[in-house]
Amino acid sequence: MENFVFYNPTKLVFGKNTVEKIGEYLRKDKIKKILLLAGGGSIKKNGVYEKVVRSLMDNSIEKVEIWGIRPNPVLSKVYEAIETAKKEKIDAILAVGGGSVIDSAKAVAAGVLYDGDVWDFYIGKARPKEAIPLYTILTLSATGTEMNGNSVVTKEETLEKYSFSSIHVYPKVSIVDPEVQFSLPQNQIVNGSVDAISHVMEYYFDGAKRTELVDRIDESIILTLMETTEALLNDPKDYEARANFALSTTLALNGISGMGHRGGDWSSHAIEHALSALNPEVAHGAGLAVIFPAWMKYVYRKDPYKFKRFGRIIFRMKNSTPEKAIESLRNWYKKIGAPITLKELGFKKEDIETLTEIASKMAPMGKLKKLEREDIRKILEIAFEGE
């Protein structure tokens, strides 16, 4: 087990009828005026917006709204929100939405107090030294952003999709009410599931040794995600499945799944970011369903025992092998309706070159196996048709 520091100051408020408590939490913290960030309008359809507005009013909290943060959020929108936040002299940010809205909100929270270009955080030119407080209401369980300090944003002009991580942008309070997710379309359940499973696997397969407890916890999260994904595809209003799914996605990336690990591998995520940078229509989860198994096929010889264990525990195989374990994962992704090849995502053979180019900007990458440009190309080739 590796040395580690775990520090996660987010207050997680989880369960039924919790959205309407947001005003109280803000008032307790003496917040008077917030910038409300939101996406395309689904929170007006599912009733979340109305509850938030009422709760803010009941607690005499002023608000300014910015709408239109889209999946695979873009830097230009972050700039717009920072401008508004500065002009309106807000005390805090309230992000109401999924990963894209919350990730953007983190950039705004730190960007408001930073004199330079917020993109500096993403390219590693600067690190946030402070941020205004961030509160979130999660409406789509997937990325785990509600309980960590990570933010991923794409710069449109250069197709760069980068991330930063800072203790200052952990949400102060995150509200997760599984009931508000009853109305999500099936593909968002699938994408969220693949995303969260991938987060756990980035740690699980990072080459750390003797992480017995956390291996078991990681397997617990993956098994529960698989079980509840199937239950939700069958009945999207199964509250208990929804709650277990939601909690699993949060714990997949709040630090626990990586305790004692080597920080995670993260190659699959880096390569996937190239996919959605080139084609923003590609959902992050869908991209990961294609890339992660391809990465596994390419690297499993570095730690065959772990891949074998994965098959034994996750797919209950008596005679597990790394190859069979990886194949089972792809079959399960197929079963729940996730794409498993670049082809299915609409990429052409000739895109491999461009994708290699974009992803290689981050090379060398990875912990289990250090990947250079040529390794990345080979993984993309495996991903193309899945062979």
Next chain:
Amino acid sequence: MENFVFYNPTKLVFGKNTVEKIGEYLRKDKIKKILLLAGGGSIKKNGVYEKVVRSLMDNSIEKVEIWGIRPNPVLSKVYEAIETAKKEKIDAILAVGGGSVIDSAKAVAAGVLYDGDVWDFYIGKARPKEAIPLYTILTLSATGTEMNGNSVVTKEETLEKYSFSSIHVYPKVSIVDPEVQFSLPQNQIVNGSVDAISHVMEYYFDGAKRTELVDRIDESIILTLMETTEALLNDPKDYEARANFALSTTLALNGISGMGHRGGDWSSHAIEHALSALNPEVAHGAGLAVIFPAWMKYVYRKDPYKFKRFGRIIFRMKNSTPEKAIESLRNWYKKIGAPITLKELGFKKEDIETLTEIASKMAPMGKLKKLEREDIRKILEIAFEGE
């Protein structure tokens, strides 16, 4: 799954050579003078004290010391430390030791800023509104106190062993260096193991339904504790086993093991407290090894499925039954050298009356089954000879 709020602001610093970092963490927080609380002197033998003193000196931090906090810590010692803390105008408390030292330190941290009697917190007459910052260096993994807001103390005169819980006394930083535990005697490994397993079981068996994810996490913690306990009894210097054991005890009671639960049952703990109140020589873990299985025998009909599952997962039984599961737990306790009857702990048949008397002050108690005085007596009777 039940609604819940999870908030745990303790920074956990885990791994080799971390004790010597304490001075830096204190300095970063601008602490100038601390009250160092310690137990009987084992930290002088294992080198921890020397490392702490050097680290404090290197960072120009003044200290006042109070020694002699004993297992099953007592209120009089807490009073003494509060007095000293007030007189010496310290900025923070540094607890170096096991659960008793850290639990006492929590009382001191809140007591220093409270005008009334600190015992008020334990009897529920008052709740802490603030506390001075607490830092800990854990030298005995067992109670989980390094990452929660709980404190248990005994008032000698009345044999009352009560607890309080407050967000204000969560340690700011807790350092867990598994290597410093290499020199612990075997019975402390055993007691720590039983204690941590019991913490998880209090939640696991509290009657909450559809807690799939947390059930799996709880089972992960118990399985790892059992595996590493056996490894450590065999080789106390097995670092990896020690690290997995230590992390398991922390996660057993830092809020995660109880997410979505009903707050835990806690009857076994309440009844055990009567044992150590009557005879302070009884280690908390030893008492729990006797009481918990007796409680299980008395209540399992309230949730037979869960007890059956426990046998299937923890003891890998193909044809698990509640009775066989409970018997397996007792057998395992026996195997690692824990007592399993009140008799073995030196209690006489006639003590059952007194123990019932003491424990019943907390009645009614419990979540899975609400226990009244007569229920408590029956559990103690089962515990007497284990039948």
